[in-house]
Amino acid sequence: MTRGRRREFGKAEEIASLLSRGIAYPTIAERVGLSTSQVKRRVHNMRLLLAKETGDSAWSDITGKTPVEVGQAYIARAEQLLDAEAPAE
Numbered sequence: 001m002t003r004g005r006r007r008e009f010g011k012a013e014e015i016a017s018l019l020s021r022g023i024a025y026p027t028i029a030e031r032v033g034l035s036t037s038q039v040k041r042r043v044h045n046m047r048l049l050l051a052k053e054t055g056d057s058a059w060s061d062i063t064g065k066t067p068v069e070v071g072q073a074y075i076a077r078a079e080q081l082l083d084a085e086a087p088a089e
Contacts, residue, residue: 012046016072043067047062049074
């Protein structure tokens with residue numbers, strides 16, 4: 001994973017972590033150093049990614065899954081990806 005991708009992945013994971021705890025978009029934006037609209041865009045992108053990977057269109061529909069559910073699912077996905085990239089011993 002490249003440094004830029006790792007940094008970007010870390011920010012998305014941080015947003016997901018805050019979302020999963022029920023923290024509001026403006027507070028998340030303040031904590032991660034982005035605007036509220038940028039945070040909303042990142043969350044929308046998380047929804048689209050989850051919908052694509054799971055085949056469940058409910059992820060892309062804002063009424064289908066709550067932001068807390070999106071955050072929790074994204075964290076679970078990130079952990080799976082990191083486990084898959086870890087060198088086998």
